[in-house]
Amino acid sequence: DxxxxxSPKYLFxxxxxxxxxxxxxxxxxxxxxxxxxxxxxxxRLIYYSQIVxxxxxxxxxxxxxxxxxxKESFPLTVTSAQKNPTAFYLCxxxxxxxxxxxxxxxxxxxxxxx
Amino acid sequence: xxxxxQIPAAxxxxxxENLVLNCSFTxxxxxxxxxxxxxPGKGLTSLLLIQSSQREQTSGRLNASLDKSSGRSTxxxxxxxxGDSATYLCAQRGVKNQGGKLIFGQGTELSVKP
Numbered sequence: 001d002x003x004x005x006x007s008p009k010y011l012f013x014x015x016x017x018x019x020x021x022x023x024x025x026x027x028x029x030x031x032x033x034x035x036x037x038x039x040x041x042x043x044r045l046i047y048y049s050q051i052v053x054x055x056x057x058x059x060x061x062x063x064x065x066x067x068x069x070x071k072e073s074f075p076l077t078v079t080s081a082q083k084n085p086t087a088f089y090l091c092x093x094x095x096x097x098x099x100x101x102x103x104x105x106x107x108x109x110x111x112x113x114x
Numbered sequence: 115x116x117x118x119x120q121i122p123a124a125x126x127x128x129x130x131e132n133l134v135l136n137c138s139f140t141x142x143x144x145x146x147x148x149x150x151x152x153x154p155g156k157g158l159t160s161l162l163l164i165q166s167s168q169r170e171q172t173s174g175r176l177n178a179s180l181d182k183s184s185g186r187s188t189x190x191x192x193x194x195x196x197g198d199s200a201t202y203l204c205a206q207r208g209v210k211n212q213g214g215k216l217i218f219g220q221g222t223e224l225s226v227k228p
Contacts, residue, residue, distance in 0.1 A: 006157075031214060042118065042203065042218030043158075056213055090157055097214035099145035099207045100165060105158040 004106035023091035120219035137204035
């Protein structure tokens, strides 16, 4: 069954700790994306990757880092430099970053930092 | 700045009613517009994708239209059911959008009462 998995579903961390969110897809998609969703706001792009070993900053990349060592995997690290990390994080993928293709989303990870 | 707006923010209707959700965007140079459904605490489910060359797309009881000249899209839901209760998000992919990113509206929270 093809799809996007994100783990864990809920994550709790203390302030000052780095935390890594997992995103895996078995759709053979080249492009992958990380978005952040806050209450009452639309999703905002953090990072994206068009191909393995390449990634680009999105609109709100400060305090985050990513890697793309494998086509299937695009983990997101929330560092202690992120001033307001508590949010719902959504990973997405697309066959290609070419704009005609649909994006598919994972189930999300809710991160709470206290 | 590219913006996507959804009005109303919340809508409550009785079961069986036909309804229209609205989405407006400031940048008419778009590749496509995508409608999503989000259940509480869940990821996004893609409903319909309308390419810029299309006027509408249909899937079951859902019909989405696109009018680039006026910067508007609508999602029509026929014979609404309680199971349709969710937040509906629209997102545009503009010519200027880096890496194929989507720009999201804030969503319309729909409640269908039995």
